[in-house]
Amino acid sequence: MSGSDSADEEGQEEAVSTGNGDLRQRIDAVQERIAKAAARAGRRVDEVQLVAVSKSHPAGQIAAAYDAGLRVFGENRVQEAQEKIPLVGRPAVWHLVGHLQSNKAAAAARLFHLIHSVDDAPLARRLDRAAAGLGRPLEILVQVNVAGEDVKSGIEPDRLRPLLEEIARDCGTLRVRGLMTIPPLHPDPEKSRPHFARLRELAAFARSWGLPGAGLDELSMGMTDDFPVAIEEGATLVRIGRALFGERISPAP
Numbered sequence: 001m002s003g004s005d006s007a008d009e010e011g012q013e014e015a016v017s018t019g020n021g022d023l024r025q026r027i028d029a030v031q032e033r034i035a036k037a038a039a040r041a042g043r044r045v046d047e048v049q050l051v052a053v054s055k056s057h058p059a060g061q062i063a064a065a066y067d068a069g070l071r072v073f074g075e076n077r078v079q080e081a082q083e084k085i086p087l088v089g090r091p092a093v094w095h096l097v098g099h100l101q102s103n104k105a106a107a108a109a110r111l112f113h114l115i116h117s118v119d120d121a122p123l124a125r126r127l128d129r130a131a132a133g134l135g136r137p138l139e140i141l142v143q144v145n146v147a148g149e150d151v152k153s154g155i156e157p158d159r160l161r162p163l164l165e166e167i168a169r170d171c172g173t174l175r176v177r178g179l180m181t182i183p184p185l186h187p188d189p190e191k192s193r194p195h196f197a198r199l200r201e202l203a204a205f206a207r208s209w210g211l212p213g214a215g216l217d218e219l220s221m222g223m224t225d226d227f228p229v230a231i232e233e234g235a236t237l238v239r240i241g242r243a244l245f246g247e248r249i250s251p252a253p
């Protein structure tokens with residue numbers, strides 16, 4: 001399975017190092033790899049949404065990507081998004097993929113269509129209050145630390161049920177659309193596979209709890225180095241930065 005993707009992988013490396021001129025070519029290459037991975041898994045390509053992670057890249061490049069056909073963009077810092085979104089000047093869909101500090105919850109609720117990174121109840125409550133104030137439901141994902149490693153973002157799998165119950169009880173304006181995970185960085189994408197499989201199983205388990213407001217159909221998993229494997233394991237949202245925009249010049253924190 002992954003063998004058939006490794007030829008693509010090399011082509012991708014090449015594209016990443018050639019600057020910004022071939023944005024459309026990179027978009028095509030990523031979309032083709034998405035389609036191939038979906039086909040390998042017997043899934044329809046429209047079950048997988050590409051989230052173009054544009055953090056650290058200027059508004060002009062995001063506008064160019066929009067004009068080349070991309071519609072959904074992921075940012076990881078509220079302030080950066082706040083500055084860039086008006087400059088992009090196109091009706092794109094914005095997702096927050098990075099960690100969210102609760103003092104930025106109100107701004108995030110205003111700017112983003114989907115928040116991928118909710119991982120505790122106080123943050124969920126602040127987002128809920130902000131969304132209620134805006135008078136519209138807010139879609140979120142719960143970020144889960146499936147690897148169980150010592151990282152700062154994501155809840156432990158055994159905390160998922162209490163958190164979802166709390167959100168269902170206290171956060172009537174939030175819509176929990178699914179789960180998100182970031183596996184430990186590893187050069188071999190196959191190392192991510194068990195973590196992606198775990199997230200899919202966890203979401204299926206959580207759906208069986210039948211909590212109101214929690215559809216849990218979305219799985220946000222897979223980045224530049226491992227998105228084909230994530231799609232094979234059921235990803236519905238892949239968050240891809242470098243394969244589309246090239247290496248980040250100043251790595252976003």
Ligand SMILES: *Cc1c(COP(=O)(O)O)cnc(C)c1O
Nearest residue numbers: 053076097223224239240241242
């Ligand atoms: C930066 C980032 C991505 C994109 O990573 P690439 O390796 O550039 O594809 C995806 N998800 C999150 C949460 C990120 O912060």
